[in-house]
Amino acid sequence: AQSVTQLDSHVSVSEGTPVLLRCNYSSSYSPSLFWYVQHPNKGLQLLLKYTSAATLVKGINGFEAEFKKSETSFHLTKPSAHMSDAAEYFCVVSAPGRLVFGQGTRLTINP
Amino acid sequence: GAVVSQHPSWVICKSGTSVKIECRSLDFQATTMFWYRQFPKQSLMLMATSNEGSKATYEQGVEKDKFLINHASLTLSTLTVTSAHPEDSSFYICSATPPGQGIGYNSPLHFGNGTRLTVT
Numbered sequence: 001a002q003s004v005t006q007l008d009s010h011v012s013v014s015e016g017t018p019v020l021l022r023c024n025y026s027s028s029y030s031p032s033l034f035w036y037v038q039h040p041n042k043g044l045q046l047l048l049k050y051t052s053a054a055t056l057v058k059g060i061n062g063f064e065a066e067f068k069k070s071e072t073s074f075h076l077t078k079p080s081a082h083m084s085d086a087a088e089y090f091c092v093v094s095a096p097g098r099l100v101f102g103q104g105t106r107l108t109i110n111p
Numbered sequence: 112g113a114v115v116s117q118h119p120s121w122v123i124c125k126s127g128t129s130v131k132i133e134c135r136s137l138d139f140q141a142t143t144m145f146w147y148r149q150f151p152k153q154s155l156m157l158m159a160t161s162n163e164g165s166k167a168t169y170e171q172g173v174e175k176d177k178f179l180i181n182h183a184s185l186t187l188s189t190l191t192v193t194s195a196h197p198e199d200s201s202f203y204i205c206s207a208t209p210p211g212q213g214i215g216y217n218s219p220l221h222f223g224n225g226t227r228l229t230v231t
Binding site for chain 1: 115153202204206221223224225227
């Protein structure tokens, strides 16, 4: 079965510093992995996706993620946080006919 | 890009009444749409898979008689919360994938902006 674990429920960083949101996955076959962002009372927006091509995936708004099969990880990073990055982030793994969501990580940006 | 529209964005209703939420794919036809429920500070929980022209597939523990889903056309799925109670208050989100991209494996879903339901 497919599952995903986001290791931090809340991450707080200062504006201009790096962001790291951690995600580990479990899948019985080669997975497709996604990161989505959700701003308050909004739907989800796709940041980036991994689909067995390059292991380093670049997304929108300066985010990127690296697929590490040996570590079953798909951590999301950004070199320099911006105030507008404050939101909820979801790591997602594909399963037959559906997506499986992590519990989410709330990112807070301190001025 | 693919756009999914959800309406209303928020609704307040009295206990015992029914509420209908619409999910539309604006620039593509969607044979399959998904309905999620999200409690405060929690992740999305898949409620049901809506299939055009056939019955919806409900997840375990979701009452199909309470959460009626109708997918009458390739661009519209509706979720009706019947006889709503305060515990039904939640954030409901729909999603869909453009045709030809498959479901789940390497195709990200496109999400509506959600509907905040408050039952008083």
